[in-house]
Amino acid sequence: MEQASGDDPAEPGRSRPSEGGRRARRVTSIDVARRAGVSASAVSRAFTEGAYISRELKARVMAAARELDYEPNPLARGLITRRSGMVALLMDELSNPFYPEALQAFGSELHRRGKRVMLFAPAPGEPLEDVLPQALRYSVDGIVVASAHVTSALAEAARKAAAPVVLFNRMLEHGGLSAVTCDNHAAAELVARLLAEAGHRRPAFVAGLETASTSIHRERGFAAGLHQAGLGAPRRVSGGYTYQGGYAAALELCRGGETPDAIFVANDIMALGVVDALRRELGLDVPGDVSVVGFDDIPAASWPSYDLTTMRQPLRAMVSETVQLLEDQLESAYPKATTVTLPGRLIRRGSARLPPA
Amino acid sequence: MEQASGDDPAEPGRSRPSEGGRRARRVTSIDVARRAGVSASAVSRAFTEGAYISRELKARVMAAARELDYEPNPLARGLITRRSGMVALLMDELSNPFYPEALQAFGSELHRRGKRVMLFAPAPGEPLEDVLPQALRYSVDGIVVASAHVTSALAEAARKAAAPVVLFNRMLEHGGLSAVTCDNHAAAELVARLLAEAGHRRPAFVAGLETASTSIHRERGFAAGLHQAGLGAPRRVSGGYTYQGGYAAALELCRGGETPDAIFVANDIMALGVVDALRRELGLDVPGDVSVVGFDDIPAASWPSYDLTTMRQPLRAMVSETVQLLEDQLESAYPKATTVTLPGRLIRRGSARLPPA
DNA sequence: CTGAAAGCGCTAACAA
DNA sequence: TTGTTAGCGCTTTCAG
Numbered sequence: 001m002e003q004a005s006g007d008d009p010a011e012p013g014r015s016r017p018s019e020g021g022r023r024a025r026r027v028t029s030i031d032v033a034r035r036a037g038v039s040a041s042a043v044s045r046a047f048t049e050g051a052y053i054s055r056e057l058k059a060r061v062m063a064a065a066r067e068l069d070y071e072p073n074p075l076a077r078g079l080i081t082r083r084s085g086m087v088a089l090l091m092d093e094l095s096n097p098f099y100p101e102a103l104q105a106f107g108s109e110l111h112r113r114g115k116r117v118m119l120f121a122p123a124p125g126e127p128l129e130d131v132l133p134q135a136l137r138y139s140v141d142g143i144v145v146a147s148a149h150v151t152s153a154l155a156e157a158a159r160k161a162a163a164p165v166v167l168f169n170r171m172l173e174h175g176g177l178s179a180v181t182c183d184n185h186a187a188a189e190l191v192a193r194l195l196a197e198a199g200h201r202r203p204a205f206v207a208g209l210e211t212a213s214t215s216i217h218r219e220r221g222f223a224a225g226l227h228q229a230g231l232g233a234p235r236r237v238s239g240g241y242t243y244q245g246g247y248a249a250a251l252e253l254c255r256g257g258e259t260p261d262a263i264f265v266a267n268d269i270m271a272l273g274v275v276d277a278l279r280r281e282l283g284l285d286v287p288g289d290v291s292v293v294g295f296d297d298i299p300a301a302s303w304p305s306y307d308l309t310t311m312r313q314p315l316r317a318m319v320s321e322t323v324q325l326l327e328d329q330l331e332s333a334y335p336k337a338t339t340v341t342l343p344g345r346l347i348r349r350g351s352a353r354l355p356p357a
Numbered sequence: 358m359e360q361a362s363g364d365d366p367a368e369p370g371r372s373r374p375s376e377g378g379r380r381a382r383r384v385t386s387i388d389v390a391r392r393a394g395v396s397a398s399a400v401s402r403a404f405t406e407g408a409y410i411s412r413e414l415k416a417r418v419m420a421a422a423r424e425l426d427y428e429p430n431p432l433a434r435g436l437i438t439r440r441s442g443m444v445a446l447l448m449d450e451l452s453n454p455f456y457p458e459a460l461q462a463f464g465s466e467l468h469r470r471g472k473r474v475m476l477f478a479p480a481p482g483e484p485l486e487d488v489l490p491q492a493l494r495y496s497v498d499g500i501v502v503a504s505a506h507v508t509s510a511l512a513e514a515a516r517k518a519a520a521p522v523v524l525f526n527r528m529l530e531h532g533g534l535s536a537v538t539c540d541n542h543a544a545a546e547l548v549a550r551l552l553a554e555a556g557h558r559r560p561a562f563v564a565g566l567e568t569a570s571t572s573i574h575r576e577r578g579f580a581a582g583l584h585q586a587g588l589g590a591p592r593r594v595s596g597g598y599t600y601q602g603g604y605a606a607a608l609e610l611c612r613g614g615e616t617p618d619a620i621f622v623a624n625d626i627m628a629l630g631v632v633d634a635l636r637r638e639l640g641l642d643v644p645g646d647v648s649v650v651g652f653d654d655i656p657a658a659s660w661p662s663y664d665l666t667t668m669r670q671p672l673r674a675m676v677s678e679t680v681q682l683l684e685d686q687l688e689s690a691y692p693k694a695t696t697v698t699l700p701g702r703l704i705r706r707g708s709a710r711l712p713p714a
Numbered sequence: 715c716t717g718a719a720a721g722c723g724c725t726a727a728c729a730a
Numbered sequence: 731t732t733g734t735t736a737g738c739g740c741t742t743t744c745a746g
Contacts, residue, residue, distance in 0.1 A: 433723035
């Protein structure tokens with residue numbers, strides 16, 4: 001196996017097989033060490049933030065490294081430091097445009113910190129708990145869970161995990177897990193008050209997944225706001241956080257003529273379905289007959305066909321808080337669960353009659 | 358900082374700090390070996406497909422492994438086999454819903470084959486070539502490039518790469534790279550013929566990115582089809598593969614009253630922009646005044662607000678072909694570049710007047 | 715501050 | 731078939 005293996009002896013146009021093939025030997029820290037006339041440890045130190053190494057030695061190593069185009073192998077490094085430089089992302093709702101956006105944001109944010117995204121996108125139905133051990137096998141530096149299907153089983157697995165876990169855009173009441181969310185309650189409350197103030201009297205709510213904390217908190221906040229305004233509890237239907245679900249939910253809400261005059265929808269992708277059902281199927285005018293308010297502010301919300309009034313989530317901030325939490329937990333030996341809550345921002349567009357700002 | 362920081366000295370329910378913390382020692386192949394009364398190599402062989410090991414020894418190892426909840430560390434394994442079990446995915450257009458769908462599909466397909474997705478989602482403007490070496494540092498088993506910004510520089514980097522590279526949904530004429538695409542030319546040709554057959558006489562084309570192979574081939578195919586039908590070259594505008602670009606493109610095409618009677622749009626997300634501009638801004642009827650045909654069949658294409666007639670790409674098939682190509686190249690020592698082309702399928706909806714199927 | 719030596723967890727020759 | 735011995739590429743005590 002010393003000779004370049006498995007190649008034509010006289011392959012044309014490829015003078016040195018071991019060079020042209022895919023078997024090119026990688027340059028290692030030892031190569032760099034030799035070139036710089038130092039030990040391998042010196043190379044290691046040069047590439048380790050805050051290691052004890054003199055300016056000049058470091059400079060010499062770096063020069064050699066640059067010449068050889070060397071960068072440390074994160075996997076080999078991870079074997080010993082137990083940090084691979086990868087962060088696992090658990091997302092199972094990629095069909096909701098909010099998540100691809102988040103994904104992109106995580107990508108940038110982690111890249112900036114010299115880390116990589118390992119994506120776990122289990123098909124619907126695959127149990128999430130199974131995914132955690134999978135991620136752990138890769139010695140990930142942290143795990144971000146952005147799935148509505150966070151159960152206490154997952155929480156338990158997460159607490160035992162050898163890597164910090166942070167929930168993104170959801171939380172678990174007593175799970176003992178760190179989480180980053182928007183202030184769903186306050187945001188929904190505001191929507192309710194504004195809707196009431198604008199004169200709506202027959203409000204309705206379209207929930208997402210019944211077990212999702214986001215949906216629950218938005219519903220509670222909405223109900224609270226209505227209550228403050230002297231209105232009763234809204235009618236409510238579930239839409240499963242999908243476009244089709246929202247569409248069906250709107251039909252359901254309007255069945256039997258009890259048409260609501262305002263619908264607050266737990267997320268935008270459902271809200272688009274609601275608007276389509278209202279207009280296309282029921283011939284209603286939005287916002288003339290019914291006001292619709294969504295949540296998230298996905299790109300499609302601003303398209304002229306929808307022009308959706310919605311509560312924007314501070315995506316970038318949520319992402320960077322999440323990553324920060326991960327790093328904090330990685331530092332501390334016995335981190336405590338922290339919940340970060342960021343304010344939402346109402347984006348006024350044309351799908352709802354609201355009092356002037 | 359030696360003492361467990363920031364926690365109650367007498368925290369209840371956590372008797373042995375070193376047990377409750379995140380420092381739990383991982384179980385290794387040696388633990389399993391000891392338990393099964395065998396050597397570490399035996400454990401390795403038990404977990405290696407097709408290794409020389411007796412039925413009973415394997416059974417014994419597996420039993421011990423199960424008891425200890427052991428699974429081999431893919432990173433350590435990768436250090437020596439040079440296969441990490443990870444496949445890098447290069448995607449920079451996550452805002453086009455086609456790609457999140459593809460991402461999900463890659464996730465499932467790779468998961469089925471025991472591999473993981475490492476996602477590289479460079480922000481717009483970040484050079485793609487830089488990403489390849491990044492991926493290679495992680496000893497990925499392959500790299501899927503699904504970016505419209507494939508340049509010959511990238512191709513060169515890819516050819517030198519220590520891992521197979523396959524282009525997804527794009528190709529490079531003379532780049533020597535394997536690729537999987539839909540038959541863009543034939544699909545576009547068909548659209549042109551049908552549009553002509555239905556009596557359209559002022560066709561237009563909205564291109565995506567000018568350098569993207571998909572856009573180029575769709576444009577050529579469209580022109581060819583029109584030509585066959587005795588029509589001249591279509592007017593054309595570029596939309597940069599974004600919703601906003603499509604919107605602007607439609608306005609541009611209709612400026613000065615030369616309104617086309619049919620617009621073929623290089624992808625769906627632009628087509629939605631085209632439809633919105635036509636209807637909302639120009640007050641035109643789709644398909645009454647203008648027929649619109651898209652490409653991809655993203656979920657939003659079927660929403661009632663758009664009801665977009667479009668050429669569907671065989672997403673799942675494209676994904677599994679891509680992964681297969683990767684594996685093939687991984688096997689062979691000197692693989693040759695292969696291009697797989699799959700047929701598209703026309704999805705007839707309400708945005709275009711077409712002859713009956 | 716620097717180098718030598720040991721070893722992260724695993725697989726791949728090599729003998730037995 | 732199985733165990734023993736190296737060693738993947740790197741970091742980290744430990745001496746100096």
